[in-house]
Amino acid sequence: MAFLFIAIGAGELSAQIVWTNAVRTWNQLTTDTDNDNYGRNSNWNGGNEPNNSTTQALFNQANLEDPLMNQNRTAGQFRFTAAATRAMTFREHANNSLLTLNASNGEGLVHEGGVTHVFDARFAIANSQTWMFTAANGGLTVNDSFNLNAHTLTIDTQNVSNTVEFTGSKDPVTGSGGFTKIGDGTLIFSGAHTFTGAVTVTTGVVSVRHATGLGTTAGGVTVASGAALELQGGISIGAEALTLNGTGISNNGALRNFSGTNSYAGAITLGSDTEIQSDADTLTLSGTISGATQNLTIDGSGNTTISGVIGTTTGSLTKNGGGTLTLSATNTYTGGTTVNAGSLDLTVGGSTGAIRGDLTINSGATLNSTAANTTGYGANRSENIIVDGGTINHTGIGDFGWSLDWTLSDGAVINSNAGVASTTATSKFALNQESTISATSGTSTVTGRLDLRSDSGGTGADITVSTGADLNITAGITDSINAAGFEKLGTGNLT
Numbered sequence: 001m002a003f004l005f006i007a008i009g010a011g012e013l014s015a016q017i018v019w020t021n022a023v024r025t026w027n028q029l030t031t032d033t034d035n036d037n038y039g040r041n042s043n044w045n046g047g048n049e050p051n052n053s054t055t056q057a058l059f060n061q062a063n064l065e066d067p068l069m070n071q072n073r074t075a076g077q078f079r080f081t082a083a084a085t086r087a088m089t090f091r092e093h094a095n096n097s098l099l100t101l102n103a104s105n106g107e108g109l110v111h112e113g114g115v116t117h118v119f120d121a122r123f124a125i126a127n128s129q130t131w132m133f134t135a136a137n138g139g140l141t142v143n144d145s146f147n148l149n150a151h152t153l154t155i156d157t158q159n160v161s162n163t164v165e166f167t168g169s170k171d172p173v174t175g176s177g178g179f180t181k182i183g184d185g186t187l188i189f190s191g192a193h194t195f196t197g198a199v200t201v202t203t204g205v206v207s208v209r210h211a212t213g214l215g216t217t218a219g220g221v222t223v224a225s226g227a228a229l230e231l232q233g234g235i236s237i238g239a240e241a242l243t244l245n246g247t248g249i250s251n252n253g254a255l256r257n258f259s260g261t262n263s264y265a266g267a268i269t270l271g272s273d274t275e276i277q278s279d280a281d282t283l284t285l286s287g288t289i290s291g292a293t294q295n296l297t298i299d300g301s302g303n304t305t306i307s308g309v310i311g312t313t314t315g316s317l318t319k320n321g322g323g324t325l326t327l328s329a330t331n332t333y334t335g336g337t338t339v340n341a342g343s344l345d346l347t348v349g350g351s352t353g354a355i356r357g358d359l360t361i362n363s364g365a366t367l368n369s370t371a372a373n374t375t376g377y378g379a380n381r382s383e384n385i386i387v388d389g390g391t392i393n394h395t396g397i398g399d400f401g402w403s404l405d406w407t408l409s410d411g412a413v414i415n416s417n418a419g420v421a422s423t424t425a426t427s428k429f430a431l432n433q434e435s436t437i438s439a440t441s442g443t444s445t446v447t448g449r450l451d452l453r454s455d456s457g458g459t460g461a462d463i464t465v466s467t468g469a470d471l472n473i474t475a476g477i478t479d480s481i482n483a484a485g486f487e488k489l490g491t492g493n494l495t
Contacts, residue, residue: 019077019105024050025058028065030086038090038099039071050075053102053126059084066091069121074100078109082135085115092121092144092170103129108153111138116163120144120170128177130154133162133185144170148177148195157185157204167191168210178219181206181227189213201227205249207258209233214240217266223254225272231283234260239287245271247297253277257302270294270312278302278323291315295335298325316357319344319365327354339365339390347371349396351378358382363389363410372398387412387444399430399451406437408444408471416448416475423476425449431461431486438464439471439492450475452486465492 025045028036041048050057053076060081070093078101080088090099099121101108108129111117116139124147133139136159146166155164162183166173168191178197181187186205195215199206201223207230208214214221217240223229225246231237242264244254255264257278263286270291276283277300284305289296292313298304299321309329310317316335319325319342326345336357337344343366346354353376361367367390369375374396375382382404385392389410394400395418408414417425428449431437450473452461465471469492488494 019056019079021076021104022046022050022055023058024048024055025060026064026067027061028067029061030063030065032065036065036068037070038067039073039097043067049073052076053104059088062086064088069093069097069099070095072098072100074102074126076102076104077107080111080113080117080138082113084113087115087117089118090121090123096122098122098124098147100124100126101129102126106130107132109140110134111140114138116141118143119146122171123147124149125151125153125177128152128154130156131164132156132158133164133183134158137161139163139165139185142166142173143168146171146173148173148175148179148197150175150197151177152180152197153177154180154182155187157181157183157187160184160204162186163188165190166193168193168213173215178215179206195219198222200224201229203227205230207232208237209235211235211237213237217241221266222271225254228252228254228256230256230258231262231264232258232260234262236263236265238265240264240266241269242266242287243269243271244274244276246273247275248277251275251299252279253299255283257281257283257300257304267308270296270315273297275299276304277321278304293335317355329354331355333357336360338362339367341365343368345370346374349373349398350376352376352380353382356380356382358384358386360386360388361390361392361412365390367392369394369396369400371396373400373402375401375404377402387414389442391415393418394429394448395427397426399428401435402430403432403434405435407440408437409440409469410442410444412442412444414444414446416450419447421447421474421476422449423478425476428478429475433461435461436464437461437471438466439469439490439494440466441469443470443472446471446473446475448475450477452477452479461486462489463487463494464489465494467491469493470495 056077066089109131114137119142122145128151162185165188173193180200190209196218198219220241222243228248248254263284267287273295275297280302282303288308297318301322305326310331312333319339324343338360345368349371391413394416432453
């Protein structure tokens with residue numbers, strides 16, 4: 001029998017199911033010299049050792065000895081109270097005995113103290129259950145074989161300082177079950193595992209530090225709004241489906257590249273507007289990114305490379321943070337691209353280019369175009385470029401900006417051919433009869449080569465300089481097709 005205990009304090013609501021069945025208390029201290037086998041009856045107060053699904057194994061004293069797991073056993077629950085102040089290690093016996101937690105009340109483990117205990121022996125769960133950590137700094141490290149069987153283990157780390165780590169240092173996590181992470185703390189997968197079930201990050205952090213830390217790629221991973229999946233250690237995760245929601249913890253990304261050069265090859269679905277952040281080094285995403293109408297933000301001082309197609313229909317892409325975002329696929333989203341900080345590198349071009357929709361480069365941000373026609377030239381090309389104090393560097397061999405309407409303001413700099421004026425450079429900006437340039441405020445500069453073309457008739461582009469604005473064109477100006485020119489409009493200065 002069990003009762004639900006609910007505590008309310010400091011604006012939080014927490015629940016713990018109070019154990020009302022049989023309890024056996026481990027009584028072996030580090031000062032004792034006799035046998036410390038887990039399966040020895042005299043090592044437990046309250047009767048025989050705990051060995052059924054309705055008996056709790058209780059650890060509630062300081063200086064408790066490390067149990068030697070010498071026989072296959074079952075317990076209804078492990079409970080560590082705050083009084084168990086010594087970090088305990090459950091040691092493996094030579095016979096490889098297995099301890100199975102059969103949580104008859106739904107909670108297989110309750111840890112109320114501030115130390116990290118260690119499971120260095122074989123454990124398993126017999127049903128879906130929750131492991132609860134209620135005190136600051138309390139944690140658990142699992143080194144040996146851990147079998148989920150076909151069940152889901154929920155890790156409830158109620159404090160941000162709680163950590164539960166499955167190291168796989170001796171044997172992996174196995175079974176067809178999976179994990180659910182709740183609470184503010186962190187669940188760490190630092191070793192190789194083979195479980196096949198799903199991982200759901202409802203709150204808090206799941207930190208992955210091994211290429212197969214999430215088990216096989218069969219289960220998939222879902223990150224809820226306000227939670228985070230973190231990668232670190234220079235790992236390459238395979239093609240495991242990933243669903244992301246929200247901006248993560250403190251707006252640091254629902255997917256966060258914490259450290260190291262890491263990659264994720266699985267298809268990513270945006271369940272809502274989502275932020276991905278790279279704190280350092282480089283994060284590479286090679287799977288497709290979908291999620292109709294959802295907006296994607298890339299942030300952080302580290303770099304991000306997306307080689308999969310971003311196909312979020314009318315969704316947008318925003319680049320924040322000082323790092324570099326590299327797009328190397330022909331993306332199909334149409335909601336526009338905004339670069340607020342750092343650099344956006346476009347490395348692929350063609351009829352539709354690397355991006356569609358409006359392109360905005362704000363003050364202090366840079367667009368680097370390293371291929372021809374990275375904004376496209378066909379029916380599905382980009383339409384408008386707004387450079388508000390930002391910089392465009394086009395170094396690709398061929399055109400940039402075909403049929404686009406340009407709006408330049410407040411120190412915009414448009415460079416081709418590395419900023420060197422030339423009438424023969426193969427890296428050039430191309431304006432045709434459909435193009436316009438509008439300089440609206442401040443001083444803007446165009447360098448390199450500006451090629452005026454009139455492929456479909458007409459006399460070329462219109463250049464409008466508003467009152468109070470200045471547009472300096474230091475580029476070499478050519479007319480490669482049909483002797484096109486431009487018409488200057490407005491009362492501002494064009495030099």
